[in-house]
Amino acid sequence: MTKAELRRNYKRKRSLLSEAQISLFNAGILNQLLQFDWNGNHYVHTFLPIVGQNEPDMWSFITNTRIYYPDIHIVVSRSELKDRSMKHFLLADNVVLEENVWGIVEPVDGETVAETLLDVVLVPLLVVDKAGNRIGYGKGFYDRFLAKCRSDCQKIGVSLFEPVEKIDDVDPLDVPLDMVITPYSAIPFSR
Template sequence: MTLKQDTRKSVLARRKAIPDAERKEKSRLICERFLAEIDSRFTSETSSGASAEHLRIAAYEPMSSEVDVHPLLHAAYERGWEVHLPCMAKDTPDEPAHMVFFPIAQNQLTEQRPAFLDHPARPYLLDDLHAQGWRGADEQLFDIAVIPLVAFDSGFMRLGYGGGNYDRFLPKLRDDCFVAGVAFEEQRVDRVPTEPHDLPLPRIFSA
């Protein structure tokens, strides 16, 4: 087992051991801190020309013991922001899956949920998704990006799940996109094992 694999295994076990009530409260605090920072950073207009009342946020649908970002997503809907969530998609059955972000309306998050929200890791054929009316978003349009992670350290280095999806996603964002990881303090390690291509996140909100 490599150092990354060993770190991933031990941190995921710690994250899973957080009691449900504590995880819910920690998630709420993380979302509050995220929103407070957004409110202080974004004024009447962003450099991309989007008004602070109409931002585009790329987030994720939490699975297993991840930080529950639903309070953040519902706050985004209340503010009139566009919410985008990822789906694993394949161009053909034999090709590897890649992450595509689709716009998700609030009722699609809470009631008329597309299948890919309930199965975030399952790949779907892109042609089938297009036939259902789904159209992927241009990553350059995102004003805010919420990044899940497995482990982090004081230098904001991030250890992901090993698929490289966010390693490929992050470089596609605009330089002025507000990028932040979210995690529980139980996921903090002394030093994240890295490789030369690994880069830190600009910020991580934790509780």
């Protein structure tokens, strides 16, 4: 299937999930993330969920990381609409968060973090294929961002659904993931 077809199908699938299903899926994703050994990582970037889009709840992961890995710096982004880039900030207790035009909660300001410092990026998506190619909302923000990260930065997708076989129209500028976390598994992609 094409990106447009998959995007439409998985947005619909996600919108039809009940609160009970979303809660169960979020618990499974958190369980998968907690099985990782996060030692040795200094900067972990995560997305903040768009609740209205039933995105995975990353707040529980943030809370657990702060408790069990207090030396890890949690980093979140703000979308720069003028050039479709992202600016990254430490998620400190005093950071003010506001909702943008797409319903994404973002930092207003704070201490900036360069992409080259990131050890892990947890990436939102609608669906991913078995080669690690992801489909987001189609604006290209994450592909531009991930292209600036170090080659050893782990790019880990977080998905409510298992991977599909293949995305038919992968673009050369699409940045593939190293792994995807689903409610039931952690699936590495070979390169």
